Amino acid sequence: xxxxxxxxxxxxxxxxxxxxxxxxxxxxxxxxxxxxxxxxxxxxxxxxxxxxxxxxxxxxxxxxxxxxxxxxxxxxxxxxxxxxxxxxxxxxxxxxxxxxxxxxxxxxxxxxxxxxxxxxxxxxxxxxxxxxxxxxxxxxxxxxxxxxxxxxxxxxxxxxxxxxxxxxxxxxxxxxxxxxxxxxxxxxxxxxxxxxxxxxxxxxxxxxxxxxxxxxxxxxxxxxxxxxxxxxxxxxxxxxxxxxxxxxxxxxxxxxxxxxxxxxxxxxxxxxxxxxxxxxxxxxxxxxxxxxxxxxxxxxxxxxxxxxxxxxxxxxxxxxxxxxxxxxxxxxxxxxxxxxxxxxxxxxxxxxxxxxxxxxxxxxxxxxxxxxxxxxxxxxxxxxxxxxxxxxxxxxxxxxxxx
Amino acid sequence: xxxxxxxxxxxxxxxxxxxxxxxxxxxxxxxxxxxxxxxxxxxxxxxxxxxxxxxxxxxxxxxxxxxxxxxxxxxxxxxxxxxxxxxxxxxxxxxxxxxxxxxxxxxxxxxxxxxxxxxxxxxxxxxxxxxxxxxxxxxxxxxxxxxxxxxxxxxxxxxxxxxxxxxxxxxxxxxxxxxxxxxxxxxxxxxxxxxxxxxxxxxxxxxxxxxxxxxxxxxxxxxxxxxxxxxxxxxxxxxxxxxxxxxxxxxxxxxxxxxxxxxxxxxxxxxxxxxxxxxxxxxxxxxxxxxxxxxxxxxxxxxxxxxxxxxxxxxxxxxxxxxxxxxxxxxxxxxxxxxxxxxxxxxxxxxxxxxxxxxxxxxxxxxxxxxxxxxxxxxxxxxxxxxxxxxxxxxxxxxxxxx
Numbered sequence: 001x002x003x004x005x006x007x008x009x010x011x012x013x014x015x016x017x018x019x020x021x022x023x024x025x026x027x028x029x030x031x032x033x034x035x036x037x038x039x040x041x042x043x044x045x046x047x048x049x050x051x052x053x054x055x056x057x058x059x060x061x062x063x064x065x066x067x068x069x070x071x072x073x074x075x076x077x078x079x080x081x082x083x084x085x086x087x088x089x090x091x092x093x094x095x096x097x098x099x100x101x102x103x104x105x106x107x108x109x110x111x112x113x114x115x116x117x118x119x120x121x122x123x124x125x126x127x128x129x130x131x132x133x134x135x136x137x138x139x140x141x142x143x144x145x146x147x148x149x150x151x152x153x154x155x156x157x158x159x160x161x162x163x164x165x166x167x168x169x170x171x172x173x174x175x176x177x178x179x180x181x182x183x184x185x186x187x188x189x190x191x192x193x194x195x196x197x198x199x200x201x202x203x204x205x206x207x208x209x210x211x212x213x214x215x216x217x218x219x220x221x222x223x224x225x226x227x228x229x230x231x232x233x234x235x236x237x238x239x240x241x242x243x244x245x246x247x248x249x250x251x252x253x254x255x256x257x258x259x260x261x262x263x264x265x266x267x268x269x270x271x272x273x274x275x276x277x278x279x280x281x282x283x284x285x286x287x288x289x290x291x292x293x294x295x296x297x298x299x300x301x302x303x304x305x306x307x308x309x310x311x312x313x314x315x316x317x318x319x320x321x322x323x324x325x326x327x328x329x330x331x332x333x334x335x336x337x338x339x340x341x342x343x344x345x346x347x348x349x350x351x352x353x354x355x356x357x358x359x360x361x362x363x364x365x366x367x368x369x370x371x372x373x374x375x376x377x378x379x380x381x382x383x384x385x386x387x388x389x390x391x392x393x394x395x396x397x398x399x400x401x402x403x
Numbered sequence: 404x405x406x407x408x409x410x411x412x413x414x415x416x417x418x419x420x421x422x423x424x425x426x427x428x429x430x431x432x433x434x435x436x437x438x439x440x441x442x443x444x445x446x447x448x449x450x451x452x453x454x455x456x457x458x459x460x461x462x463x464x465x466x467x468x469x470x471x472x473x474x475x476x477x478x479x480x481x482x483x484x485x486x487x488x489x490x491x492x493x494x495x496x497x498x499x500x501x502x503x504x505x506x507x508x509x510x511x512x513x514x515x516x517x518x519x520x521x522x523x524x525x526x527x528x529x530x531x532x533x534x535x536x537x538x539x540x541x542x543x544x545x546x547x548x549x550x551x552x553x554x555x556x557x558x559x560x561x562x563x564x565x566x567x568x569x570x571x572x573x574x575x576x577x578x579x580x581x582x583x584x585x586x587x588x589x590x591x592x593x594x595x596x597x598x599x600x601x602x603x604x605x606x607x608x609x610x611x612x613x614x615x616x617x618x619x620x621x622x623x624x625x626x627x628x629x630x631x632x633x634x635x636x637x638x639x640x641x642x643x644x645x646x647x648x649x650x651x652x653x654x655x656x657x658x659x660x661x662x663x664x665x666x667x668x669x670x671x672x673x674x675x676x677x678x679x680x681x682x683x684x685x686x687x688x689x690x691x692x693x694x695x696x697x698x699x700x701x702x703x704x705x706x707x708x709x710x711x712x713x714x715x716x717x718x719x720x721x722x723x724x725x726x727x728x729x730x731x732x733x734x735x736x737x738x739x740x741x742x743x744x745x746x747x748x749x750x751x752x753x754x755x756x757x758x759x760x761x762x763x764x765x766x767x768x769x770x771x772x773x774x775x776x777x778x779x780x781x782x783x784x785x786x787x788x789x790x791x792x793x794x795x796x797x798x799x800x801x802x803x804x805x806x
Contacts, residue, residue: 250789251655251785251789252654252655252658254785254789254792255655255781255782255785256659258778258781258782258785259717259718259719259778259781259782259785260719261719261774261778264719284793284796285793286789286793287789287790287793288789314662315662316662316663316664316667371664375661375662375664378658378661378662379658379661379662382654382657382658382661382662386653386654386657386689386690386691387690389657390687390688390689390690393687
């Protein structure tokens with residue numbers, strides 16, 4: 001069986017995702033569609049709107065055959081680490097293709113870019129460092145350094161978020177010489193609108209904003225998501241009593257920072273260059289998550305970077321936790337969140353070829369990466385009422401979802 | 404000016420406290436009544452129902468002339484540490500007398516007990532250890548060991564909570580050869596009822612239970628507290644939106660334990676003998692504070708001991724924090740919470756005789772004990788809405804209360 005991999009967050013799953021699955025499946029001619037998905041907290045440093053189990057169910061009902069969890073260790077990181085974890089997970093599960101959405105939409109742009117990058121990597125690194133030393137944020141410094149080696153001309157704008165991610169995927173594949181064929185589809189709303197699948201295509205960000213503002217699923221949202229997502233979102237809110245937003249974590253996060261010493265804060269992943277002083281100082285007047293980030297933000301510390309740091313504080317993830325597992329060249333396990341019949345057939349057929357163990361429950365193997373996952377999961381559910389909290393956490397030790 | 408010291412928690416201040424102040428003032432013939440009071444968290448490991456500033460105001464309006472804070476370091480500890488901090492603070496502020504309530508009510512019983520104890524201390528220690536080794540809780544083991552050296556006969560029952568505390572006060576005075584005259588009044592409801600001061604005398608525990616059950620000040624409570632306490636309780640709830648109960652801290656405490664490693668938990672003050680495993684294990688099913696303690700409780704780990712440990716977890720107080728300051732033979736500062744005109748005259752008159760600095764704001768001196776205090780205060784206010792939280796915390800850096 002031929003498998004095609006997608007790297008996703010599904011926060012939440014919408015018609016654009018449905019279109020992507022169908023297009024990627026057709027292009028790759030795959031029998032099995034495998035998604036590696038961020039779990040509790042996402043790449044931009046945000047809690048997922050509903051938990052990974054409900055998002056898995058929505059994905060399995062809309063064309064995905066296997067859902068794997070991208071470990072927290074890779075998920076809440078900048079694009080290079082994120083790509084490394086996602087691509088290597090898909091490689092270990094045996095995909096022959098990876099398809100991603102991008103602003104460019106042209107795979108040869110990515111491959112050419114990688115070749116230019118490789119040839120001029122030293123110049124890039126030197127310029128990047130010099131921009132960073134001037135106090136410029138990483139995304140901007142990186143953009144300038146790419147421009148400097150001629151990488152942002154024409155169709156290939158490496159300041160666009162999905163181009164950056166795509167470039168990191170292609171880089172991981174080529175650098176590690178993986179037997180995976182990358183391809184991309186253009187990711188623009190107008191492009192999506194041409195398709196016949198959905199009545200309406202909206203971005204996940206737009207859908208989340210609409211959900212949070214109205215605290216319910218409006219007819220506009222309903223039009224831009226499959227019925228299965230609609231039901232999962234609705235059922236989650238009904239049982240859990242809430243969707244997950246950063247603001248709902250503010251009391252826990254604030255409490256945590258206020259009872260940490262400066263020394264303890266400086267040990268948290270991402271807290272560098274004396275940022276602990278700034279976080280402590282601003283905590284005294286903070287009354288909301290948004291206001292707090294606004295007060296800390298500088299040229300160098302972007303919103304996304306600060307959000308990731310706050311996720312690490314909330315989940316109590318230290319530099320030491322991260323270093324303990326960062327040295328591993330390959331990923332230590334594949335976490336299976338769910339599958340359907342096609343997925344099961346694929347897993348059976350490829351069992352003997354797998355080099356890393358398949359983990360189905362968080363408690364299955366003592367592993368520092370799974371311990372990080374457990375803390376993240378515990379922090380994620382901490383905003384729920386006591387009974388729901390304990391009940392939802394138990395999903396982590398139950399068998400994977402089968403539909 | 405002659406000063407008499409009282410060791411108090413005022414949680415909340417009631418007619419029994421009022422009676423105690425008046426009786427102690429008369430007996431000692433003091434010009435100035437000084438209370439050393441637990442701050443945010445109390446000796447039995449509970450949050451104070453309203454904050455120390457509002458309790459200070461209530462005390463100053465009912466006969467106390469100076470309120471000092473018993474540092475967290477001493478307050479949330481067993482009777483010996485508690486007594487050490489309280490008596491030494493009163494000694495440094497220059498009191499000539501200390502009066503305490505006890506079940507015994509006879510000071511010569513305490514002094515005789517101390518003499519017997521001193522003569523047989525080695526036997527006591529040996530027996531105590533042997534009972535503890537059998538897995539018996541400290542309070543019970545201590546009671547048995549006292550019985551063994553003949554200390555619980557007749558009027559002197561050293562298993563009664565206020566006798567235990569009183570014994571510790573007298574022990575601190577005599578062991579350190581302090582120029583303080585201890586005296587005691589009998590602490591029983593019937594005794595109190597004979598007095599003309601209050602219409603009704605109830606215990607602080609009874610008043611708290613009534614307050615929490617009804618979520619308001621019932622006519623029964625109103626009868627057992629001075630009008631000033633009534634107003635402070637009412638105003639606190641109005642501004643802060645809540646009184647402080649352990650249950651309201653459950654979400655924060657639970658979140659904290661669930662995101663700590665076993666190793667981190669074992670570093671917290673009071674977590675010994677592998678208790679971290681038991682706390683972690685029971686956290687999975689815990690849905691309330693009371694239910695959680697019930698699930699952890701053993702013969703050796705009493706309710707009070709576990710409550711103190713939970714306070715240390717909530718405030719992030721480590722063994723290391725405690726050890727850093729435990730070695731100091733004398734107290735490093737006196738924290739002044741509030742005073743009236745009489746108190747001010749006393750403080751002026753005794754200024755030159757003081758050997759330790761008077762601290763009025765938490766930020767005044769960098770001191771590890773004040774840092775513990777700040778974390779405790781931050782944890783204490785963490786259950787309030789954001790604006791009230793930040794506003795109430797600022798009381799810590801404002802000048803002391805003057806009435």
